[in-house]
Amino acid sequence: MEMRGAKRLLERGEGDASGADFFDSFDLWEEKLWKTLMEVYDTQPSGALSEDILDVHISGKGTERAISLRQPDAALGKVVSNQVLTKDSTQQKLHIEFQLPDNMTYCAGDYLAILPTNPPASVKRVFQRFNLSEETIITINASGSTTLPTNRPVELRQVLSGYVELSQPASKRNIETLVDAAKGEAREDLKKAAERYKEVIVEPRISVLDLLYKYPDLEISLGTFITMLPAMRVRQYSISSSPLWNPNHVTLTVSVLNSPSLSGSGERFLGVGSNFLADLKPGDMAQMMIRPSATAFSLPASVSTPIVLFCAGTGLAPMRGFIQERALQIEGGRKDVGKILLFFGCRDPEKDYLYSSTDLKKWVEMGVVDVRPAFSRASEKSEGCRYVQDRVLRDAADVRALFHQKAKFFTCGGTAVAAGIREACISLLEQDCESRDHAIEVFKRLQKERYATDIFG
DSSP: OTTTTOOOOSOOOOOOTTSTTHHHHHHHHHHHHHHHHHHHHTOOOSSOOGGGOOOOOOOOOSOHHHHHTTOTTOEEEEEEEEEEOOOTTSOOEEEEEEEOOTTOOOOTTOEEEEEOOOOHHHHHHHHHHTTOOTTOEEEOOOSSOOSSOOSSEEEHHHHHHHTBOSSSBOOHHHHHHHHHHOOHHHHHHHHHHHHTHIIIIITTTOBHHHHHHHSTTOOOOHHHHHHHSOBOOOEEEEBOSOTTTOTTEEEEEEEOOEEEOTTSSSOEEEOHHHHHHHTOOTTOEEEEEEEOOOTTSSOOSSTTSOEEEEEEGGGHHHHHHHHHHHHHHHHTTOSOOOOEEEEEEESOTTTSOTTTTTHHHHHHHHTSEEEEEEETTOGGGTTTOOSHHHHHHHTHHHHHHHHHTTOEEEEEEEHHHHHHHHHHHHHHHHTTSSSHHHHHHHHHHHHHHTEEEEEEO
């Protein structure tokens, strides 16, 4: 064209399509092009530059899902840090710090309720089972009350991620629905599953989705599937900090559930709440709310009252908050802070002895707490004691001494841990009672007066 008389306005632009700076090369050339055109033709831009064209309005606060799920008090908190506490192949346990939403307060021993989303792997299984694109858009029309987003187009991924539970065991009504849709052998199998519901469905945690994968010829509509699923619920976690440390921040101590599925499908069973928390990074926002603990599960009104703490694993969470509060009271100059005796159980001192080289070490050195560990897989390092109840019996004299000093007792952990500690305490009481029945009666009175528990499944 130049040879035929055309005037070159700008040198030809070049860029390496395989290089990382290809788009930058084009942007630089384009900038020169528009500058040249304006000079040659004496023009000005008719509108804003391309980078300024989009006028974006935020139409929600980010808590609409919580409102739809009937959690109107939820607000957005920010992740400050997320650290792994355990080592090697031990079940992962995390220490997570959140900045609380404005005007949200808490006490040591309270819960932080988190509204999670389902693991992406679980959501992906739904798309695969129903042969749908992961970009599918749906509109839900409901004649009655529902917690789902209705009467507007919404991404199916959004519904599956945040509005419904995908991993909950199928209900008996769910199985009846599947029986009606099934044929032949699948129908008979599902009828038998309904008859042995606890053994076949509840204990191995078989979900509706698991059943649909088990019986690939069983066809139900997407609407039927979504209708069968319970609404997403919040997960409550014991707060592991004290407001005396920071009234605007909380910490959680969480165990991440990621284990082989008991269904035999070969899939991993992923705890919804714990895996949601595990994926959070500093700066991420999460919907949360404070839930008060039972009145009994709080520090004594008198700071001088001794406390005895029994826990295992992440049952340490509320106990850490209690210890931190008393440590800060001592640092603040209080001279009358009561003694703390902590019995803590874990597997191995080198792998999952939570906070042993940080907070607990510091508080032991300060004289705030006396820690009596029990290591189930290294009992030679815990005076021959494998479990918390073993250590309680071994150190019976110290426990009984604090009992007679009117100490308050706390237990936090699973049902097996709580049952073991209960038996150990009754055994100690027998030494001052006429019989085991008498000891049980004394323990029942103790539960009403100064023995508080926080037991989880």
